[in-house]
Amino acid sequence: MLGSKTGLPDSKPPALSISPSKLKEGLMQRGKTRIFLVDVREPDEYADWKIDGSQNIPIDHLITPKGLRQIPKDAEVITICAHGVRSSQAAMFLRQKGFNAMNLAGGLAAWNKVYDMAPVPLNGKDLFELLQVRRVGKGCTSYMVCYQGQCAVIDPSVHTDEYVSAARKHGFKITHVMDTHQHADHVSGARALARAVGAKLYLNPLDAYRYTDFIPLKEGDMISLGDGGVAIEAVHTPGHTKGSTSFLIQRSGVLTGDTLFVEGIARPDLRNKADEYALDLFNTYRDKILSMPEQVTILPGHFSQQVKMEFGKPFSSTLKDIRRRIPLLEASKTEFTRYVLANIPPKPSNYESIVRINKGEEPYDPEAFDDLEEGPNRCAVKV
Numbered sequence: 001m002l003g004s005k006t007g008l009p010d011s012k013p014p015a016l017s018i019s020p021s022k023l024k025e026g027l028m029q030r031g032k033t034r035i036f037l038v039d040v041r042e043p044d045e046y047a048d049w050k051i052d053g054s055q056n057i058p059i060d061h062l063i064t065p066k067g068l069r070q071i072p073k074d075a076e077v078i079t080i081c082a083h084g085v086r087s088s089q090a091a092m093f094l095r096q097k098g099f100n101a102m103n104l105a106g107g108l109a110a111w112n113k114v115y116d117m118a119p120v121p122l123n124g125k126d127l128f129e130l131l132q133v134r135r136v137g138k139g140c141t142s143y144m145v146c147y148q149g150q151c152a153v154i155d156p157s158v159h160t161d162e163y164v165s166a167a168r169k170h171g172f173k174i175t176h177v178m179d180t181h182q183h184a185d186h187v188s189g190a191r192a193l194a195r196a197v198g199a200k201l202y203l204n205p206l207d208a209y210r211y212t213d214f215i216p217l218k219e220g221d222m223i224s225l226g227d228g229g230v231a232i233e234a235v236h237t238p239g240h241t242k243g244s245t246s247f248l249i250q251r252s253g254v255l256t257g258d259t260l261f262v263e264g265i266a267r268p269d270l271r272n273k274a275d276e277y278a279l280d281l282f283n284t285y286r287d288k289i290l291s292m293p294e295q296v297t298i299l300p301g302h303f304s305q306q307v308k309m310e311f312g313k314p315f316s317s318t319l320k321d322i323r324r325r326i327p328l329l330e331a332s333k334t335e336f337t338r339y340v341l342a343n344i345p346p347k348p349s350n351y352e353s354i355v356r357i358n359k360g361e362e363p364y365d366p367e368a369f370d371d372l373e374e375g376p377n378r379c380a381v382k383v
């Protein structure tokens, strides 16, 4: 139960708001408590970005008798908006009407900082540990590959404490940090994390960074953990960006970043060279990705709401299943590039500023990132 109903006389009034982490706990135990998520923003805002499983009842409609009839009396009702202002008014209104309503404190901007970890079972799981770290609201995925006390973190977000505390909890030291590419939809935490823990930072210089305190990555580089028993191989997979690099782990799993998703393919347009990058992408799929074993597990850097994300459970797909789902991967060069260029989604919010920060052209100021990172990830072309 999310509220303060303990069965004992309650001297304090029930909470008016719920923190994002408490809401996550509640959603993980959904079988025990009925939770009704009501997003009170306008339909266009809701269509753009939402919490999976929420219902959209704009606040102007919610306060009408018809709107109220849509709210279940027997559920814990959580009201949601962008920053928790409109939803706070909605929660107060619902409480006056006798509903068990609470406001999601800080709204979607705060939900954007909720993380969930899921161990990934790969062949060789006895040898090393692989954790999929999901930034639930944003749909960003990072990974931690851990072996003999050492840990490599791939694609960390700005909330670097999440990785530090996960490594500590599992008894590992973060020794290597890398990004699959220069991100455009969220600020990378890679450089900050590497500095904070004294780890080596690896980036592909083809993505044109303005700083040089990293080890340049290139095709075929091997990053070894522990006594070298676990190797992470860099595979240059350009198309989303020039320097996009996938990481093949023990030849059984591949971290594809934004090159290949379980439900879509990379977008080639965020560096304003869509025609050239779409061709790179075609070559990457033909020459690099499709030549991998069919049973290799694809572990991407993002997930959309098409992916059923369950707390504590990893999402992934074999290359074989992705090939079956996305026949475009095996289309001719002309068909492929024509489709990709005709189906480019809207640009991510603030992507030009985010790229400048990730390049090192603008200051890294985590205080300013909440607003900058609002909205879903938009790195995929849907197929």
Ligand SMILES: [Fe+2]
Binding pocket: 181, 182, 183, 184, 185, 240, 258, 379
């Ligand atoms: Fe990306």
